[in-house]
Amino acid sequence: xKELVEYIVRSLVDNPDRVEIKETPGxxxxxxxxxxxxxxxxxxxxxxxxxxxxxxxxxxxxxGREQKRVQVEVLSKEVQ
Amino acid sequence: xxxxxxxxxxxxxxxxxxxxVVGLDKEKAEIKVVSxxxxxxxxxxxxxxxxxxxxxxxxxxxxxxxxxxxxxxLMGLMAVSEAAGPVSREGEDIMLxxxxxxxxxxxxxxxxxxxxxxxxxxxxxxxxxxxxxxxFVDAGGYREKxxxxxxxxxxxxxxxxxxxxxxxxxxxxxxxxxxxxxxALKGSDKITTYSExxxxxxxxIIAPK
Numbered sequence: 001x002k003e004l005v006e007y008i009v010r011s012l013v014d015n016p017d018r019v020e021i022k023e024t025p026g027x028x029x030x031x032x033x034x035x036x037x038x039x040x041x042x043x044x045x046x047x048x049x050x051x052x053x054x055x056x057x058x059x060x061x062x063x064g065r066e067q068k069r070v071q072v073e074v075l076s077k078e079v080q
Numbered sequence: 081x082x083x084x085x086x087x088x089x090x091x092x093x094x095x096x097x098x099x100x101v102v103g104l105d106k107e108k109a110e111i112k113v114v115s116x117x118x119x120x121x122x123x124x125x126x127x128x129x130x131x132x133x134x135x136x137x138x139x140x141x142x143x144x145x146x147x148x149x150x151x152x153x154l155m156g157l158m159a160v161s162e163a164a165g166p167v168s169r170e171g172e173d174i175m176l177x178x179x180x181x182x183x184x185x186x187x188x189x190x191x192x193x194x195x196x197x198x199x200x201x202x203x204x205x206x207x208x209x210x211x212x213x214x215x216f217v218d219a220g221g222y223r224e225k226x227x228x229x230x231x232x233x234x235x236x237x238x239x240x241x242x243x244x245x246x247x248x249x250x251x252x253x254x255x256x257x258x259x260x261x262x263x264a265l266k267g268s269d270k271i272t273t274y275s276e277x278x279x280x281x282x283x284x285i286i287a288p289k
Contacts, residue, residue: 003154008151011147011204011207012200012204012207013207017085046203051200054195054196054199055196055200057188057192057193057196058151058197061185062154062156
């Protein structure tokens with residue numbers, strides 16, 4: 001799961017070396033947090049959230065096999 | 081696509097180091113100088129390193145096939161990505177197809193997974209080439225069949241509008257589906273189409289001209 005999100009995010013941004021993905025397993029669910037360079041935030045979210053929603057859909061599909069719920073969030077400067 | 085950013089004391093050094101790391105010959109690589117670097121005092125202090133970006137020379141289609149395959153692998157799907165030959169759809173640049181055992185999982189509910197895959201492959205290939213590249217991704221003919229039934233529905237509705245002279249509202253559809261219908265009906269001189277509503281409720285209206 002983490003590898004899937006990491007590959008996609010690294011491929012979308014201009015600063016792949018500044019991508020950090022954190023996976024926190026919980027009970028019956030997984031939280032994935034994405035951290036990228038400030039100027040790359042928009043590339044990961046996309047217009048009207050198109051990109052991040054597509055990432056969420058694929059993560060959910062991949063998690064479906066393990067019968068787990070998955071939550072994918074982008075950490076941006078404002079909320080840190 | 082193999083790509084890397086590499087720093088070095090000089091551009092030449094950064095290029096040599098980068099090629100070694102990605103395992104590419106110079107002829108197979110595209111090299112962009114990010115920073116020439118600056119020599120420091122006595123060549124040691126206050127200097128700035130040179131930085132280059134190295135990427136594999138690939139065609140757009142090859143890159144798209146590779147990106148799609150990587151995503152399928154990482155999703156744990158037994159499926160193969162392939163180029164689907166010449167582009168037959170308006171507005172698309174590359175057509176890909178997915179073959180394999182688990183096409184139901186590749187497609188997802190109402191085609192949502194397949195559409196998400198298409199959005200991501202298009203965005204990644206666009207980033208790789210620094211220009212907008214639209215990639216169409218199908219799985220075992222699912223999208224073709226889906227589009228054909230959309231077009232059938234739209235043509236029937238258009239016929240009703242022509243006969244009754246009254247507007248007809250189609251069910252809410254995604255942007256991609258609305259585009260398919262719009263393109264299918266745009267040749268008509270009797271009816272016209274426009275969109276109404278926001279987000280998931282956005283739908284096409286067929287109206288007499």
